[in-house]
Amino acid sequence: MNKISKWAIIPLLAGTLTFPQLTHAEQSSISVYVDGNKVVFDQNPVIHGDITLVPLRGVFEKLGAKVDWEQATQAVKVAKEDKTITLKKGSKDAFINNILQKLDTEPQLLNNRIMVPLRFISETLDAKVDWNGTTRTITITQPTSTQQTSTNSNSNSSIPKNENSTTLTYNDALQKALAYSYALKNAEKEIDKADESRDDYGEFFRYSEPFGTGNSLEDAQIRQIYLGMLSADDKVRKAKRDLETTKEEITYQVKQAYNDVIQKEASKLYNEKALAVEELNFKLAKVQLTQGVISQVQYDQLANKLDGTKKTLEASEKALSQAKIKLNQLMGVSSNNTYALVDIPAFETMENADVDYQITKTLEKHPTIFELEQAKNLTQKSLDLYTYNSGSIGENYETKRITVSTLGNQIAQTKDSIAQGIRTTYLNIKSLEDQYAILQTNLSNAEKSLQVTKVQYEVGQTTELDLRQKELQLADLQSKITDTIVKLDSLHAVYEKPWVAMGASSTAQ
Helix, strand or coil: CCCHHHHHHHHHHHCCCCCCCCCCCEECCCCECCCCCCEECCCEEEEECEEEEEEEEHHHCCCCCCEEEEEECCCEEECCEEEEEECCCCCCCCECCCCCEEEECCCCCEEEEEEEEEHHHHHHHEEEEEECCCCCCEEEEHHHHHHHHHHHHCCCCCCCCCEEEEEEEEHHHHHHHHHHHHHHHHHHHHHHHHHHHHHHHHCCCCCCCCCCCCCCHHHHHHHHHHHHHHHHHHHHHHHHHHHHHHHHHHHHHHHHHHHHHHHHHHHHHHHHHHHHHHHHHHHHHHHHCCCCCCCCHHHHHHHHHHHHHHHHHHHHHHHHHHHHHHHHHHCCCCCEEEECCCEEECCCCCCCCCHHHHHHHHHHHHHHHHHHHHHHHHHHHHHCCEEEECCCCCHHHHHHHHHHHHHHHHHHHHHHHHHHHHHHHHHHHHHHHHHHHHHHHHHHHHHHHHHHHHHHHHHCCHHHHHHHHHHHHHHHHHHHHHHHHHHHHHHHHHHCHHHHHHHHCCCCC
């Protein structure tokens, strides 16, 4: 990651990012208190429309977070403890530990400072944020443990960080896995082994290349050595091809494992919100039971539902832990290592894809076709050089001819199967793209509905339970969108190189 000093981040962003310019904002004095202490920023918070905006750097650093600029991805990275936040230019999309979350508005640029919605603070760093419109005061309060951590961080920067909790890019994970993989090491050794065998044949074969059929024991011996040398050549080519295939399979495995952690994090976040809703619902049920509004049976049903939601959350936490362990195993590091993953797969549409061309290109490179054609060509060569009256026992001419024909049929059948698989993968991709479009529409509607509910809640026109249920609906859609994007990312890899999925279960170590 290309990092610069956090103190220089915002001036640099002003010249680098194309954030909307904030020109019509109410900028009269707004006071800010963080954990009871008044804080003065070089750019005061402002009200833009009906949204209160605060300076990103000033607030986040005051809360103990680190702010960096990543040139390669044109993104602002915020990190605090085990949480990472990513913001990109011109987008309402924010990623919190790789989970998509929509901002109320795009980040704004004001006097060379990046301004973000006030509510974003509470939604990202779990701080309690209050706005007093009468006194024009913002109060930000962190959890007690976080306040202590933030104080320690600001007072003593020499305190060592947890080496087992850091950011991890996909490329870093891949390089670790490639360096660790025993399958890759063995594939490299197989090339050396095949080269040695080929050299032995080269030293032993002292004859001119035979042609046509033979008719004596001597002809049979010469042809046998020559065919052995051709087989050794094939093994060298296969070993080199296997090395590339192994790298491609590991690349796919790491991508799968990396994305699986992202999926499981999204699922866990949803289940956490679901539990919060059920706990609130059950709290209300206790009151309703004492007032006779609901029956004991209804109360028991809600209690069972709460218990089931807790178990679902526990299961999602275990699934996330297992996904992290699998990624660590691929990289050859301790299973206890934890990372904040920063490379979220992006949604990409497959427009104007030439499936027929993709099939042709794939068949030329597919390792299974490569091996079958090697076997067919070598068998055909042994048929062309067949020796009659050699006195040896082995396949006769007719059985070799049948073998060539059988291999030809097998190649044709395999090509048809691969072609059908590519077409099916393409259709699955297009289907998921349609699902993604529907989810995005539903997400937009859910965001609008949530905004209305937030306003209603702030003025006392709806309950906290209604608000949390709306937030849960949004989290559900965000989780489904993450799941869809990850599936698309996997299918794109399989579409380009179908063989990577075939060896995914056996190549890792």
